[in-house]
Amino acid sequence: VIALQLLEERILRDGQVKAGGILKVDSFLNHQIDTRLSYEMAREFYNLFAGCGINKILTIEASGIGLACLTGYVFGCPVLFAKKSRSANISADVYSAQVPSFTHGNVNTVMVSKEYLGSGDRVLIVDDFLATGAALEGLIKLVETAGGTVVGCGVAIEKAFQNGGELIRSRGYRVESLARIASMSESDGIEFCR
Amino acid sequence: VIALQLLEERILRDGQVKAGGILKVDSFLNHQIDTRLSYEMAREFYNLFAGCGINKILTIEASGIGLACLTGYVFGCPVLFAKKSRSANISADVYSAQVPSFTHGNVNTVMVSKEYLGSGDRVLIVDDFLATGAALEGLIKLVETAGGTVVGCGVAIEKAFQNGGELIRSRGYRVESLARIASMSESDGIEFCR
Numbered sequence: 001v002i003a004l005q006l007l008e009e010r011i012l013r014d015g016q017v018k019a020g021g022i023l024k025v026d027s028f029l030n031h032q033i034d035t036r037l038s039y040e041m042a043r044e045f046y047n048l049f050a051g052c053g054i055n056k057i058l059t060i061e062a063s064g065i066g067l068a069c070l071t072g073y074v075f076g077c078p079v080l081f082a083k084k085s086r087s088a089n090i091s092a093d094v095y096s097a098q099v100p101s102f103t104h105g106n107v108n109t110v111m112v113s114k115e116y117l118g119s120g121d122r123v124l125i126v127d128d129f130l131a132t133g134a135a136l137e138g139l140i141k142l143v144e145t146a147g148g149t150v151v152g153c154g155v156a157i158e159k160a161f162q163n164g165g166e167l168i169r170s171r172g173y174r175v176e177s178l179a180r181i182a183s184m185s186e187s188d189g190i191e192f193c194r
Numbered sequence: 195v196i197a198l199q200l201l202e203e204r205i206l207r208d209g210q211v212k213a214g215g216i217l218k219v220d221s222f223l224n225h226q227i228d229t230r231l232s233y234e235m236a237r238e239f240y241n242l243f244a245g246c247g248i249n250k251i252l253t254i255e256a257s258g259i260g261l262a263c264l265t266g267y268v269f270g271c272p273v274l275f276a277k278k279s280r281s282a283n284i285s286a287d288v289y290s291a292q293v294p295s296f297t298h299g300n301v302n303t304v305m306v307s308k309e310y311l312g313s314g315d316r317v318l319i320v321d322d323f324l325a326t327g328a329a330l331e332g333l334i335k336l337v338e339t340a341g342g343t344v345v346g347c348g349v350a351i352e353k354a355f356q357n358g359g360e361l362i363r364s365r366g367y368r369v370e371s372l373a374r375i376a377s378m379s380e381s382d383g384i385e386f387c388r
Contacts, residue, residue: 032310033273035266061256062275069260070267072229079227079260085298104279116226 003044006037007156007179008192017184021159029156030063030128035070041178042071045126045154048176049075052151054124056080058117058143060099060110060135067156068126075124080117082110082142095145099138110138112146119147130155130177133164140173152176159184160193197238200231201350201373202386211378215353223350224257224322229264235372236264239320239348242370243269246345248318250274252311252337254293254304254329261350262320269318274311276304276336289339293332304332306340313341324349324371327358334367346370353378354387 016024028034057079059068065081072079082097085108094111101108117123125139136153143150150173158165158177161184169175180193210218222228251273253262259275266273276291279302288305295302311317319333330347337344344367352359352371355378363369374387 026307027310028272031274031277031307033263033266033275035263035273036270038263039267062259062277065256065259066263066273066275069227069229069232069263072227073233073264073267076230078222079229080225081227081256081260083225083256113220113225116221 003037003040004178006040010034010037011157011179011181012190015190017186017190019186021162021184023157023159023181023184023190025157029067033066035066038067038070039074041067041156042074044178045071045124045176046074049124049152049154052124053122054151056117056121056123056148057126058082058112058123058139059126060084060139063129064127067128071124071126071154080112082112082139084108084110095142097138097141097145100132100134110142112142114146117143117146117148121146121148122151123148124151125153126155127153128156130158130164130168130175131162133162133168136164136168136175140168154178157181197231197234198372200234204228204231205351205373205375206384209384211380211384213380215356215378217351217353217375217378217384219351223261227260229260232261232264233268235261235350236268238372239265239318239370240268243318243346243348246318247316248345250311250315250317250342251320252276252306252317252333253320254278254333257323258321258329261322265318265320265348274306276306276333278302278304289336291332291335291339294326294328304336306336308340311337311340311342315340315342316345317342318345319347320349321347322350324352324358324362324369325356327356327362330358330362330369334362348372351375 096111152174155177160180251266290305346368349371354374
């Protein structure tokens, strides 16, 4: 559980609570990435999900990719990241889902090529944040539309005061969040769940 | 040089040359990511740039992030990725550059928070592809506007038949590409530089 301690300490030291319920952790998680911390988080996901037969990590661009790739490296399996726009070099044949973005204030169509997700896949979904759960729901939909199995979700920071985690767990999915924030405010700072 | 062999073999096995000069390698590099291969590439960047005093890896979202994070892990230093749009949780105080995208056919404003790039930084720029050089030029501009030093650029695949690599090297920057494609076509396949 060293990753959990490191992450909580780092959030308290470097995280900034901003207006509108935003937690700014871009000095170490989702703009600049502390790769040692991400590696420790990846190892913790491995501790939590080893033996579950995971053969693929799924995340969503862009801020989940770093943590997902270190997680894939630790698990020894490939990472697939859902794309937010169709580029010239993605296949036309995709699974897609609609994902509203809390921080960007828009709705993205996210997609993965059908070639890389199928009924044989046992997937760990990895993301940096869990708040409304919209991103995880979109990723779960991609896996299940492909006929694959969602083994669980590994999240760095859960805003437990929003209902996303509760919602997804209530539907029977295993969600492991390394830091769970019970409350946060500009005036009173950050409290973790205990 | 195991990374170079693995990468060339993988390009020949799984890469697909598409109309319009597109090399589709999204089964292992920029949609689905082979994390073992990326780790070997990261180790090769370390072999090439160890001892150069690099303290930060810079890349651009989204497809460079995975390789950059494994590279940062091997170097033991943080990764910074330039963002393509301003989100609610990025500082207003950014360095920015214009980057035309070859595969998406548009121009992106890419930006990094001024907090995370400065005059003390000795930066290795990492990206999955080098073709026109537009992305690397944008990233170089970000580093130099911040007063930092570009130690070099580490690229997975260079399309050496386009002039980006030549252009950037001619300006005095060290560019190391793990696979250099001399020519490619749908009919004749892929030839590497020797």
